[in-house]
Amino acid sequence: MPRGPRWRGGRGGVPCPRHVYRFVEPCLLLLLHRNQTHGYDLMEGLKEFGFAENPVDSSVVYRTLRSMEAAGLVTSTWDTTGAGPPRRVYRITAEGDRYLAQWVADLRETNRVLHSFLKAYDEHIREGVGEYH
Amino acid sequence: MPRGPRWRGGRGGVPCPRHVYRFVEPCLLLLLHRNQTHGYDLMEGLKEFGFAENPVDSSVVYRTLRSMEAAGLVTSTWDTTGAGPPRRVYRITAEGDRYLAQWVADLRETNRVLHSFLKAYDEHIREGVGEYH
DNA sequence: ATAATATATCTGCAATTTGCACATAGATGT
DNA sequence: ACATCTATGTGCAAATTGCAGATATATTAT
Numbered sequence: 001m002p003r004g005p006r007w008r009g010g011r012g013g014v015p016c017p018r019h020v021y022r023f024v025e026p027c028l029l030l031l032l033h034r035n036q037t038h039g040y041d042l043m044e045g046l047k048e049f050g051f052a053e054n055p056v057d058s059s060v061v062y063r064t065l066r067s068m069e070a071a072g073l074v075t076s077t078w079d080t081t082g083a084g085p086p087r088r089v090y091r092i093t094a095e096g097d098r099y100l101a102q103w104v105a106d107l108r109e110t111n112r113v114l115h116s117f118l119k120a121y122d123e124h125i126r127e128g129v130g131e132y133h
Numbered sequence: 134m135p136r137g138p139r140w141r142g143g144r145g146g147v148p149c150p151r152h153v154y155r156f157v158e159p160c161l162l163l164l165l166h167r168n169q170t171h172g173y174d175l176m177e178g179l180k181e182f183g184f185a186e187n188p189v190d191s192s193v194v195y196r197t198l199r200s201m202e203a204a205g206l207v208t209s210t211w212d213t214t215g216a217g218p219p220r221r222v223y224r225i226t227a228e229g230d231r232y233l234a235q236w237v238a239d240l241r242e243t244n245r246v247l248h249s250f251l252k253a254y255d256e257h258i259r260e261g262v263g264e265y266h
Numbered sequence: 267a268t269a270a271t272a273t274a275t276c277t278g279c280a281a282t283t284t285g286c287a288c289a290t291a292g293a294t295g296t
Numbered sequence: 297a298c299a300t301c302t303a304t305g306t307g308c309a310a311a312t313t314g315c316a317g318a319t320a321t322a323t324t325a326t
Contacts, residue, residue, distance in 0.1 A: 019243045021152045021312095022283075030254055040303050048253070050246035057285050062304060084302045085292045104254055110152045111247045113183035114240055120181070121163055121237055154283095155312075173274050190314050195275060217273045218321040 020110065023049075024056055024064050026103040029096055032074060038087035039065055065090055073099050153243065156182075157189055157197050159236040162229055165207060171220035172198055198223055206232050 031045045068074045073096035079087045164178040201207045206229035212220045
């Protein structure tokens with residue numbers, strides 16, 4: 001499109017991993033499944049999942065964490081030890097664990113669909129390129 | 134989340150292929166790259182790409198086509214021959230062709246990111262399941 | 267004839283997510 | 297005193313989506 005969505009790196013930019021709707025959610029949950037941490041640290045951890053070149057805005061991370069807490073997927077406590085301002089430390093719950101598993105099932109399906117589309121594209125291009133009419 | 138987006142089959146439903154933002158766009162363009170057709174027929178064609186169990190609303194298809202036309206990615210003409218109401222027949226343009234190629238590059242990257250996430254999940258689960266604290 | 271259904275396109279509208287800009291505040295360095 | 301890094305959060309506009317409904321032609325059933 002001419003304008004494209006305003007997702008950074010969306011259309012019109014460099015290929016980006018963020019065409020997946022609400023992808024930060026499962027990423028945060030997986031990180032929290034490995035270790036409990038605070039939002040600022042989770043932003044660093046997200047780079048592992050392709051958010052290095054196309055970082056998510058911090059507001060998205062914090063809001064997602066708060067909304068997941070409201071949904072009972074994670075819990076939080078304040079950590080005032082250590083230097084700097086207090087940190088809100090998140091832990092995943094059993095419900096969050098199940099929710100993550102459901103997300104993974106969805107993503108497997110998404111992956112399958114994407115693969116089938118790319119295969120269809122490649123097959124079509126391979127035979128008779130350049131004729132659109 | 135509890136409510137989830139209102140995308141049909143989104144969270145809380147059956148795994149669906151529509152976590153990919155604006156995925157109808159490349160699907161329509163690929164279909165039009167193969168054959169010129171009208172919107173109603175394109176809706177049928179979309180089933181090939183995983184929209185069989187989770188159909189897109191017709192309004193989305195028609196609006197996407199109009200907006201792509203405004204962007205110069207496709208052109209349309211009315212077809213009054215044949216039975217039934219007139220049909221708006223779309224053809225992909227050279228610009229639409231390039232745009233589709235860009236979309237494909239994005240989707241390859243998305244596919245790669247998804248694959249890496251799923252691998253990370255599987256690897257993490259394989260060692261030490263059930264401890265979240 | 268009349269009604270219902272299939273074909274075909276399109277317009278409001280509200281819900282949701284996202285990104286930007288900005289606000290707040292403690293700790294550390296110059 | 298001032299800037300910077302850490303750390304969390306809010307307000308707002310833009311964009312996509314799905315639902316509901318409007319419109320209109322052609323075919324089939326009653």
